[in-house]
Amino acid sequence: MNTEVTPARRGILVLALIAAVMGYPFVFTSNYAIELGMLVLLGAFLGQAWNVAGGFAGQFSFGHAAFFGTGAYCSAILVSTYGVNPWLAFALAAVSGAVVGGIVGALSFRFGLRGSYFALITLAFAEILRVLADSVPITRGGLGILISADPGWKNLQFESSTGVYYFAAVLCAISLLIAYWLKTSRFGARLAAIRENEAAASALGVNVFWQKVHCLVLSGAMSAVGGAFYVQKYLFIDPYLAYNINRSVEMLLISMIGGAGTIFGPFVGALAIGLIGEGTRALSTAPGLSLVVYGLILILIIGFLPQGLIGLTSKLRRKGASNAS
Amino acid sequence: MLLEVDRLCKSFGGLQAVSDASVRLPEGGIVALIGPNGAGKTTLFASIAGFIAPDSGTVRFAGTDITGWKPHRICMAGMVRTFQITQPFSRLSVHENIMVGAYARTANAREAADRAEAVARQVGMHHLLQTESINLTVAARKRLELARALATQPRVLLLDEVMAGLNPTEIQEIVDVVKAIRTAGVSILLIEHVMQAVMSLAEKIYVLSQGAIIAEGLPQEVTSNTAVIEAYFGKKKVAA
Numbered sequence: 001m002n003t004e005v006t007p008a009r010r011g012i013l014v015l016a017l018i019a020a021v022m023g024y025p026f027v028f029t030s031n032y033a034i035e036l037g038m039l040v041l042l043g044a045f046l047g048q049a050w051n052v053a054g055g056f057a058g059q060f061s062f063g064h065a066a067f068f069g070t071g072a073y074c075s076a077i078l079v080s081t082y083g084v085n086p087w088l089a090f091a092l093a094a095v096s097g098a099v100v101g102g103i104v105g106a107l108s109f110r111f112g113l114r115g116s117y118f119a120l121i122t123l124a125f126a127e128i129l130r131v132l133a134d135s136v137p138i139t140r141g142g143l144g145i146l147i148s149a150d151p152g153w154k155n156l157q158f159e160s161s162t163g164v165y166y167f168a169a170v171l172c173a174i175s176l177l178i179a180y181w182l183k184t185s186r187f188g189a190r191l192a193a194i195r196e197n198e199a200a201a202s203a204l205g206v207n208v209f210w211q212k213v214h215c216l217v218l219s220g221a222m223s224a225v226g227g228a229f230y231v232q233k234y235l236f237i238d239p240y241l242a243y244n245i246n247r248s249v250e251m252l253l254i255s256m257i258g259g260a261g262t263i264f265g266p267f268v269g270a271l272a273i274g275l276i277g278e279g280t281r282a283l284s285t286a287p288g289l290s291l292v293v294y295g296l297i298l299i300l301i302i303g304f305l306p307q308g309l310i311g312l313t314s315k316l317r318r319k320g321a322s323n324a325s
Numbered sequence: 326m327l328l329e330v331d332r333l334c335k336s337f338g339g340l341q342a343v344s345d346a347s348v349r350l351p352e353g354g355i356v357a358l359i360g361p362n363g364a365g366k367t368t369l370f371a372s373i374a375g376f377i378a379p380d381s382g383t384v385r386f387a388g389t390d391i392t393g394w395k396p397h398r399i400c401m402a403g404m405v406r407t408f409q410i411t412q413p414f415s416r417l418s419v420h421e422n423i424m425v426g427a428y429a430r431t432a433n434a435r436e437a438a439d440r441a442e443a444v445a446r447q448v449g450m451h452h453l454l455q456t457e458s459i460n461l462t463v464a465a466r467k468r469l470e471l472a473r474a475l476a477t478q479p480r481v482l483l484l485d486e487v488m489a490g491l492n493p494t495e496i497q498e499i500v501d502v503v504k505a506i507r508t509a510g511v512s513i514l515l516i517e518h519v520m521q522a523v524m525s526l527a528e529k530i531y532v533l534s535q536g537a538i539i540a541e542g543l544p545q546e547v548t549s550n551t552a553v554i555e556a557y558f559g560k561k562k563v564a565a
Contacts, residue, residue: 190428192425203407206425
């Protein structure tokens with residue numbers, strides 16, 4: 001059987017995916033199921049945000065919550081304290097994430113931090129921001145910020161869970177387009193070159209420092225959009241929710257389990273993590289069981305499938321091809 | 326002179342890797358840098374291409390002082406190096422590898438892809454375009470180094486032992502490729518151990534030993550130079 005991925009087949013797959021995402025709320029109509037679907041889509045979006053830096057450029061961050069939380073706070077403060085229009089606040093949240101991404105990137109890369117050192121410094125940045133959010137007046141410290149509920153398009157709040165679901169689907173689609181752009185553009189090619197070999201990249205005219213900073217700006221902006229979305233959905237944010245290390249870990253888990261550096265990896269990863277979460281909850285009510293399972297799966301993936309679940313499909317395809325020939 | 330290196334010095338701790346080295350490469354020329362292992366050839370190359378900041382001395386390229394510039398800036402100015410120990414982007418295909426070089430001159434993916442394909446043809450590896458570069462043989466990796474550098478459309482190509490580890494047939498193929506590149510108007514400075522290649526390519530040879538240029542001149546002159554022979558084989562014992 002010919003299992004090659006032709007453009008036509010890819011097109012059919014993408015159309016099927018769109019149909020599945022669009023049709024899901026009509027098949028699974030309970031609020032619980034729709035909420036679950038929304039969380040998968042948000043996870044796919046956030047995983048893609050991490051993937052831009054960690055997957056495409058190989059800049060392995062352990063602190064993407066820094067950007068998520070900043071976006072969440074930026075939009076919450078603007079809306080509740082300054083009465084800014086939520087749509088505008090949403091856009092400004094993206095800018096805030098871009099700025100924090102730029103600062104974190106410029107500082108870390110200026111001093112040549114790579115690999116695990118970069119991972120640790122990003123973790124430290126997220127922790128610093130959490131402590132700050134806990135203590136400065138503008139975030140109202142540990143009390144957190146509440147946004148008054150006033151559902152409607154004007155306020156970027158949704159009466160039905162379906163509305164939120166489709167909003168998450170749109171964000172997810174945009175993140176996939178960004179990933180596609182990275183796979184086909186000069187910027188993406190340069191990030192891949194940096195991931196593979198920084199010295200060779202710079203010899204070939206790539207300004208490694210600037211490209212890496214740009215990459216964190218983009219990744220930070222996307223993560224912040226995720227944070228702003230979170231605030232608009234739950235209408236509440238506090239330092240723990242914003243800058244939780246679990247958020248950072250979840251983002252990288254989703255991307256790595258699905259396939260870091262691939263377009264659909266984060267989507268597959270979010271789906272897998274969602275299913276595993278539901279599965280473990282159904283099996284046992286012991287708290288934290290899902291985390292144990294995630295950990296085990298991550299170890300297996302890193303050990304045997306560096307390309308993630310997406311890599312599994314191409315591996316099987318190669319196997320099928322060599323068996324057939 | 327297209328490239329002028331003047332009295333360049335570089336030491337690592339107490340080790341003087343390059344001392345007072347001056348090298349000149351004329352427009353359209355092809356010049357070789359030879360010397361025993363550990364003579365400082367690669368350090369000199371790295372200093373010229375911006376990978377190492379020299380302690381003193383200047384590097385002038387096309388009339389501009391580029392001493393201390395970063396590698397990417399030097400590449401954009403028109404001078405590019407290859408690596409002795411090949412540095413492929415392992416998980417990218419040959420085509421994608423070369424495209425990174427081509428992107429130095431265009432932001433357009435289509436143009437970069439076409440340019441990369443043309444360069445691959447030029448160095449004789451177009452049949453390998455879709456191969457992941459981690460799966461290439463040593464000879465093919467050397468060609469890939471050359472192709473990537475060439476794709477940046479340089480005026481000066483710095484080739485660091487592109488023939489080391491190749492068999493005579495492969496060497497002859499690369500020699501022909503390098504000759505063609507030079508004919509196309511690219512000036513070349515090369516480090517090489519393979520004398521077969523050096524003698525058939527270079528118009529002028531510099532000999533580096535213990536960090537210093539000990540001889541320079543035409544290939545025939547240099548190979549019969551006593552200092553050079555001593556650097557490679559040691560001093561002749563004087564009969565008592």
